[in-house]
Amino acid sequence: MSHPPETTGSFSHNSRSNAFKFIVLLGMVSLFADMTYEGARSINGPYLALLGASATTVGIIAGLGELIGHSLRLISGYITDRIGRYWAITLFGYAMNMIAVPAIALAGRWEIAAILMVTERIGKAIRTPARDAMLSHATKEIGRGKGFGLHEALDQIGAVLGPLIVATVLYFRNGYKAGFAVLLIPAMMAISVLLTARWLYPQPRNLEIVRPELETKGFPRKFWIYLAAVACIAAGYADFPLIAYHFKKVSNVSDAWIPVFYSIAMGVDALAALFFGYLFDKKGLSVLIFAAFGSMLFAPLVFLGNFPFALAGMAIWGMGMGAQESVMRAAIAEMVPANRRGTGYGIFNTGYGVFWFFGSAIMGILYDFSLTSLIAFSVITQLAAVPLLILVRKR
Numbered sequence: 001m002s003h004p005p006e007t008t009g010s011f012s013h014n015s016r017s018n019a020f021k022f023i024v025l026l027g028m029v030s031l032f033a034d035m036t037y038e039g040a041r042s043i044n045g046p047y048l049a050l051l052g053a054s055a056t057t058v059g060i061i062a063g064l065g066e067l068i069g070h071s072l073r074l075i076s077g078y079i080t081d082r083i084g085r086y087w088a089i090t091l092f093g094y095a096m097n098m099i100a101v102p103a104i105a106l107a108g109r110w111e112i113a114a115i116l117m118v119t120e121r122i123g124k125a126i127r128t129p130a131r132d133a134m135l136s137h138a139t140k141e142i143g144r145g146k147g148f149g150l151h152e153a154l155d156q157i158g159a160v161l162g163p164l165i166v167a168t169v170l171y172f173r174n175g176y177k178a179g180f181a182v183l184l185i186p187a188m189m190a191i192s193v194l195l196t197a198r199w200l201y202p203q204p205r206n207l208e209i210v211r212p213e214l215e216t217k218g219f220p221r222k223f224w225i226y227l228a229a230v231a232c233i234a235a236g237y238a239d240f241p242l243i244a245y246h247f248k249k250v251s252n253v254s255d256a257w258i259p260v261f262y263s264i265a266m267g268v269d270a271l272a273a274l275f276f277g278y279l280f281d282k283k284g285l286s287v288l289i290f291a292a293f294g295s296m297l298f299a300p301l302v303f304l305g306n307f308p309f310a311l312a313g314m315a316i317w318g319m320g321m322g323a324q325e326s327v328m329r330a331a332i333a334e335m336v337p338a339n340r341r342g343t344g345y346g347i348f349n350t351g352y353g354v355f356w357f358f359g360s361a362i363m364g365i366l367y368d369f370s371l372t373s374l375i376a377f378s379v380i381t382q383l384a385a386v387p388l389l390i391l392v393r394k395r
Helices: 009-039 044-050 055-083 088-108 110-142 146-171 175-181 184-200 221-235 240-250 256-284 285-296 298-304 305-336 338-367 371-381 383-395
Strands: none
Touching: 009 088, 009 110, 009 184, 044 055, 044 175, 055 110, 055 184, 055 285, 055 338, 088 110, 088 184, 110 305, 110 338, 110 371, 146 175, 146 184, 146 305, 146 338, 175 221, 175 240, 221 305, 221 338, 221 371, 221 383, 240 256, 240 298, 240 305, 240 338, 256 285, 256 305, 285 305, 285 371, 285 383, 298 305, 298 371, 305 338, 338 371, 371 383
């Protein structure tokens, strides 16, 4: 079905308004969804231990969930483009994602809790490529960077609130089961807002005027170079559990301050997503190059610094995350044909997640040998992304 071009100022204004509303709606879905699963992730480890799981088991469950969750995005993205049912796949993924979390409260054994935790990651894997593809249509009107930056900012507000809600429940000594159960409220809110968005915008493709594109057998070469750069950045980025483990081991940050550090990083993430998203629309990939240079500083500050330097390192860590979650996704929409964005986002998310997983594993091994080697690995790996990003920018 063809769509008329935007010939009037009124139509253009309405188109931008609808695009903005759609992004805000999906941003609110992500806000409530992040409240749900980030709140749960803040207590998954202690809860599994309470049910009798060993430290090794907890580590394997967390790593396996992330690895499966990111690997499945490749399949999910491909299927999304093949059948074209973006809303159906998004709704199914969110339903699995959201139902699994409060259900953990009913688990009487760590094996059942572990299955539900992995199921939550699978649900996220199913819905992410389809959701990002729909978002990409809306971001064309208001700016790719601003659109994805706004979505990421709302997402991270949820990531800050979720752990705080659970912490409040635990503070009043209501227990871990109550902590998971209370997350049913934001989970249902996420599904409700998602259904509202589906009702108001049944065809998100109509938010973007797509010019006819030549059929190609694969993605452009710059996409694969970009993916290699993304892989380098992901591999050099330490996961927060390793950072929290370091804080606990060296005792430069107290137990009470560790989740606060994480919340601060998530807050910086939200602001950085808006800032870098805006700059991306003005300067393009140069913004990501600048962010890559800046984020290299987090490792020496976090792993070698005292309390104030560690706090600064976490702020830089959050800044880098904000740039990655907004600019990286925005750039994909400019490189991949509209009818193949589900596959493109699936490949991107899979590559990012797999290399993040292996990079974190390598840094975990290096931690036991030498902090200097861990820091060198983090800095050098991220630095390797810069010439690749420069090459993509030239293309």
